[in-house]
Amino acid sequence: MGPRLPLLVAALASCLLPALGCVICDTKVVEALNSLETDYLPGHLGAEHHKNVMERVKLAVQNFKELPLDEDSYMGVVDEATLEKASWSLLKDLKRITDSEVKGELLVKELFWMLSLQKDTFAKYVAQFQKEAFCPNKCGMMLQTLIWCSTCEKQVHACRKSLDCGDRKINVHEMEDMILDCELNWHQASQGLTDYSFYRVWKNKTETLVSKGKEPTLTKTMVAPKDAGTYRCQLDTVKSSPATIIRFHVTVLPKRIVEETSSSNIPSQAEVAPDEITWGLTKPSTTLQPLSSQSPKVENMLGNLLAGLLSWGFMVLIASITIL
Structure with a gap:
């Protein structure tokens, strides 16, 4: 305590x-x-x-x-x-x-x-x-x-501890986003806090203000090797004294290498038969099939109709002979 x-x-x-x-x-x-x-x-x-x-x-x-x-x-x-x-x-x-x-x-x-x-x-x-x-x-x-x-x-009770809240080591790859988070778990419960200030610390011990505001994070997109170095965050209070001080040591790593893989759905030239290659283009995999003039269902319908007509004609013929 x-x-x-x-x-x-x-x-x-x-x-x-x-x-x-x-x-x-x-x-x-x-x-x-x-x-x-x-x-x-x-x-x-x-x-x-x-x-x-x-x-x-x-x-x-x-x-x-x-x-x-x-x-x-x-x-x-x-x-x-x-x-x-x-x-x-x-x-x-x-x-x-x-x-x-x-x-x-x-x-x-x-x-x-x-x-x-x-x-x-x-x-x-x-x-x-x-x-x-x-x-x-x-x-x-x-x-x-x-x-x-x-x-x-x-x-209002002031609970005073060491203002130095330590160092953080941050590793980020080139062309990716760098996020420095200055918020501690007790900040939201504290009274009288004002702004978070982020500074770039140079080798000669001088500092450059990078951002200042209510947001506890500093975000820089698509970092480059020149962004590596030391940053300092300071949270100020209404009493004109800092509440916390945190330093970030940023290392920019080489860009990630993403391996590209060919789609398995596209066949290579070796997988295509020689006779299917014509002037660098593959023949369509489907061919047109000749259509029959009449399908089996149509043939059955015509056969039944013809049988019915023959039966009807035969009955008419028998009726005519009987009348005569």
Whole structure:
């Protein structure tokens, strides 16, 4: 976490004695507790118990802060995403209780059992934040908006590490595209970032600005040997100081050799018979076949018609003889 972390832990420890619980910093939680007191308790708990129960409930929520002060578990600060998750979990369980219409002593037991479980859930979320989301930068300077549980105020915390984020070796073939990527995984979570600036670094240590803007990558198409060398990327912040610095050492390799293969569907001259080659052209592979004057189906039709006519003529002849 860096050398400044123990000082931050000590500072937090000194101010957390009168602190509020972080969950109570969410206005939605405050509104839900007020609704529990004014809307739900009057019809589900004796009036003589209202004040005592609500005092204990609010104290239990405030005591979510009573976690071990440790850089891996709790330091008295959370980010907005962690507070949102913890608040949503508490509100969901509180609504489940009020929707059940539970009353009396059972209501009191349900409330405090739920708050005990939610405190464990809050501790889990905060530990995850401390491990993964609090100052996740391994190098550079990250500006992070945090909620301080002691006052429920938002403050920007600067997590400072070495600005030098190392060197990258890039190999690219001639006539292909060179892409230099300056973005680190924590950049999008950081506050107050401005522009990425890419510089060409020459052998005499001078630099030439190549590009500047919001895009974290520098792309050069169809590179040539003259594009080989050292490049430097710098991400600036609103505080006029760089957040990260990365150097790229680019090597331009020879152009890739692409082997051309002939199509297997085109026969070579050796595969064509000699008698099929005439003046460098191959004869068509198909020849015209003579058509028969009549197909078998037509012949059958004519034969049946002729037989029918003969039969009809014979019957007419017999009828004529009989009449005579």
